Amino acid sequence: MIEYLPIILFATIFVLILFGFPVAFTLGGLSVLVGIVVFDVDFFYLLALRVYGTMQNFVLLAVPLFVFMGIMLEKSGIAERLLETMALLFGRFRGGLAISVVIVGAMLAASTGIVGATVVTMGLISLPTMLKRGYGPRLSTGVIASSGTLGQIIPPSVVLVLLGSVLNVPVGDLFLAAVIPGVGLVVCYVLYIVIYAQVFPGRAPAMPKAEVSAFRERGFSGELVKSFVFPFLLILAVLGSIFAGIASPTEAAGVGAFGAILLTLSQRKLTMPVLKEVMRETTLLTSMVFMILVGATAFSLVFRGLEGDKLFLGLIERADMSPYAFLFLVMVLVFVAGFFIDFIEIVFIIVPVVAPLFVAMGIDLIWIGILLAVNLQTSFLTPPFGFALFYLKGVAPPEVKTSHLYQGIIPFVLIQIAFLILLVIFPEMTSMLL
Known part of the structure; x- marks a missing residue:
């Protein structure tokens, strides 16, 4: 019985989280109780050292x-300007408005990395416009929700930072490895929209030529430069400094935060109420992440102390499971878990358990990190707890039903699964820039 205690602990935590218990306190509380029973009070000394080590992690x-x-x-309003400009740049093509949403979603992902902010912003600005122009509600909601989740894979991405910490691999290498998969996923979305617009032209019409011409006459080139230059400079400052080896991801994040303040100031949107709101939201989100991290540290310590990693490895060896079969099993587990729990919880519960097993099998953890990031991206789209769907439904017009959202994301989830399989077949896609 005692040898299967790690599996019982893992399953119990998973079930309690599904029943709605707070993740951080379920992870930490249950792990501490098991640790005291099994390892006596000395467990607290080990836990304190592990938590202190996490606090000293500069990357986080x-x-x-x-x-x-x-x-x-x-808050800067740059997203609004980008969307308006891109809509008129691609507006004369069938499906052009949807293509512009995907491209702006990719640019916002490369400059923000915050899924909720991107989905809400694009939902408020683009969704009413797309519906007004004759776009179907399914395509409109699917494009906006899926484009908003690109911040999961396109660097700088918070999930890549967390995966780098858990997998113990350089975050800069994960960022580099994610560039080609991120761009590839954007291309897949655009190709789908182009094909969809040809098959169903009535659901993805072009904008009226008169409206596009009127906009171009108002100084289109100048507006294009204003819309693109500032976000591009910020992306260049953050990612360029990392890829060139000038700054670590943490230092580049500091540059990005300062650059975002300057951009908001340039748009005359930087006020004390805005600054207070940004700091409050940042504190709330960061506190949530780090409370879960502390709980996950306790879980990881107990799990490995009980030799759970050796138990799982033994079970896999006895099952005569190949590395690819184990990879398939993990990817299915992560995908299914994404239906019910948040990506942060998956990163801190499942990944620490399977990472040592991938190491024992000699599998490249950078590649695994990118596969996990693409897989975790689907957790924002899959019902019943797809957070991108919640964000979008919250700002959608009344005529957009929940059923439209669920039906709209199906093609994009299938695209992500197909792209994930492509990354498994061609792992060199993640190593071309390394």
């Missing part, structure tokens, strides 16, 4: 800085 400082950058950019 990037989390609040990237969160601050994303929320500040949401």
Whole structure:
């Protein structure tokens, strides 16, 4: 019985979280109780050392800085200008408005990385416009929700920072490895929209030529430069400094946070109430992440103390499971878990358990990190707890039903699954820039 205690602990925590118990306190509380029973009071000394080691992790400082950058950019109004400009740039094509949403979603992902902020912003600005232009509610909601989740895979991404910490791999390498998969996913979305617009032209019409011409006559080139230059400079400052080896991800996150303040100031949106709101939201999000991290540290310590990793490895060896079969099992587990729990919870509960097993099998953890990031992206879209769907439903017009959202995201979830399989077949896609 005692040898199967790690599995019982893992299953109990998972079930309690499904029943709605707070993740951080379920993870930490149950793990501490088991630790005291099994290891006596000495367990607390070990736990204190592990938590202190986590607090000293310099890389994790990037989390609040990237969160601050994303929320500040949401307040700057740059997203609105980008969407308006891109809509008229691609408006003369069938499906052009949807294509513009995908491209702006990718740019916001590369400059914010905050899924909730991106989905809400694009939902408020784009969804009414798309419906007014004759776009179907399913395509409109599917495009906005899926484009908003690109912040999960396109760097700088908070999930990549957390995965780098859990997998113990350089975050800068994860960022580099994610560039081609991120761009590839954007291309897949655009191709789907182009094909959809050809098959169902009435559901993805072009904008009236007169409206596009009128906009171009108002100084289109100048507006294009204003809309793109500032976000591009911020992306260049953050990612360029990391990829060039000038700054660590944490230092680059600091540059990004400062750059976001300057951009908001340039748009004349930086006021004391805005600054207070940004700091409050950043504190709330960061506190949630780090409370879960402390709980996950306790769980990881107890799980490994009970030799849970050796137990799982033994079970896999006895099952004569190949590395690819184990990878398939983990990816299915993460995908199904994404229906019920948040990506942060998956990163801190499932990933620490399977990471040592991937190491024992000699599998590249950078590649695993990217596969997990793409897989976790679907957790924002899959019902019943797809957070992108909640965000979008909260700002959608009354005529947009929940059924429209669920039906709209199906093609994009299938695209993500197909793209995940492509990354498994062609792992070099993640190593081209390394």
